[in-house]
Amino acid sequence: MTQTITFGTYTKRLSQGIYQAEFDPQTGQIHNLILAATESNPSYLDLNSSSFNFSISTTPQAGGISVYDKAWNILDRYREEGLSFCHVTYDDKRQLLYCSSYHQGRLVVFSVSEEGQLQLTDQLQLEGSGPHPNQEKSHLHQAILTPDQYLVTCDLGRDCLETYKVDSQGKLTLIGIYQTPPGSGPRHLIFHPKEKIAYLVCELSGTVEALIYNGRGVFEHYQTLSTIPEDYTGFNATAAIKLSPDAKNLYVSNRGHDSIASFAIARDGHLNLLDIQSTKGQIPRDFALSPDGQFLLVPHQDSDHLTIFSRDREGQLSLISHHQQVPEAIFSSF
Template identity: 50%
Template sequence: MTLYFGTYTKRASEGIYAVDFNTETGELSNRRLVATEPNPTYLAFSNDHFLYTVGAEDSQGGLAAFTPSLEPINHAVEEGAPHCYVSVDDKRQLVYGANYHKGQVLVYKRLENGGLALADCQQHEGSGPHPNQASAHVHFADLTPDNYLVTCDLGLDEVVTYTVSDQGKLAPLARYQATPGAGPRHITFHPTAKIAYLICELNSTIEVLIYDGLGEFELMQTISTLPSDYTDFNGTAAIRLSSDGKFLYGSNRGHDSIAVYKVLGDASLELVEIVPSLGKTPRDFILSPDNRFVIVAHQDSDNVSVFHRDSETGKLANLSSDFIVPEAVAITFA
């Protein structure tokens, strides 16, 4: 099986890397550069294996499109910083982008050749109480289980849901106000319960939300991602749920760890353990398709850690931490 890594290209990286992953042993091998692109920090595959990544061209920022053989198709870019998130809507043949620096949610139409053309853009406005919240900072744009678009705005402490037309036009549907200064970053949904889990970057918490299936959220629980005695800097990053919905995982940058939670009968969370990630700045991590392994990418130490996951307890046991992928910030399977 092949893993794909999105990266920054500020130091040693040249773009997007592929790595072989042994699904029996968890071993990583054969890193190779598969696409040259400036700072392709997030990436997503369509069902027909086209690749869409954060991209830049001629000092403009946006998204880049690649064929299944990873040949470049086109860039959909505008003035300003590149995006920070990309997701694919296979049903509507759309691709979504979130722009942190500009505070925008963007929709692109997939063209016949797999390329991208801008279909709509929603501008968020406002600010929050934290020093990092001087303006809107959209960090996430992806689909709910019922095909609304859900966005996390770190700058406004808001989760905003939109309806999406088949042509890619957005209409605001609902807003959830997170804890002031929390900085919502990413959200994931329980596979069977009407529950979502919102990881908040600025106050290192996860908010457990009741989801009504119509775009509305209500707070049920807030739980920390850190040990109670930790007082140094931390910013959370990725959040993942096991496919059976029994365990939730979140990454801490600063504390450099993975927080492990048990999902209780009412879908609330109970902390199981906080495990060192064995690298600096665990920006992203994923569970293998069979959920036996957790693979963690470190942005600042350039190493990838692999953990074996106990399906009964949710606990993680390290297998390796010495495989190098430079400046890695995102991981996905094709």
């Protein structure tokens, strides 16, 4: 039986919005790529709600969020002049939507009604900077929920993670700050499903950090590893970070080096580098692991194609194909 994979894109050259394709878990190939929804620059999506799909929506004049039902019928759209989001997370328990703005350094919270209507509940304008030229101000890149249901943000511009308590009305209260090394640029965070460990990818330093998570927003540094070869001296910016379904491996994408770094996860959460493989394309901003963990699929922002790897028991990747066309894809999810 085939599975559905969804792609978010930029709509600057070839793409018209959100695409879907059928994935065959026996062969590792995709078929029947279709336009699921016409949308302006749907650069990040959240598909985890049982009732709704959420997509970033950005035009040259305004930006915001679109809410769709599961059949991709539009239910509501919020746009604000000059605003642009880069990440969105749905909180099913509180029926809240957390939206991160890289360019404006803003965190915006919406409530979502049973009909899919959005209502603004809180927003924070973050202030500060870092030593890197790309850190002239706050650049909020992600806001996600911790295992104990706090909200934690990654601020690339200020080199920090901030944790917030969220009340039933969608109001935020800061309760903790974790400072990353100066100039590292934290981008995305992911939590181990069983251990008190989180993994943080830092875009500007090209590193991944293992952090001990003690709950209530308290992080401790555990380990730092590079995601690129020691002898590589060209431009690189890390992007996506994903755990395999069995939580035995961690994967990180590199833009510039255009590769996937594969790590083995020890029982204590410690990382060991397995391999760094070319994705055979330009700008692998995101990637997706198949639900059974046997395949890793990498769309490319600039070369408009999908590279597919198989994954063995140790987590090593083997190239299957790199010829499927997906226009301007920068997000992928099953």
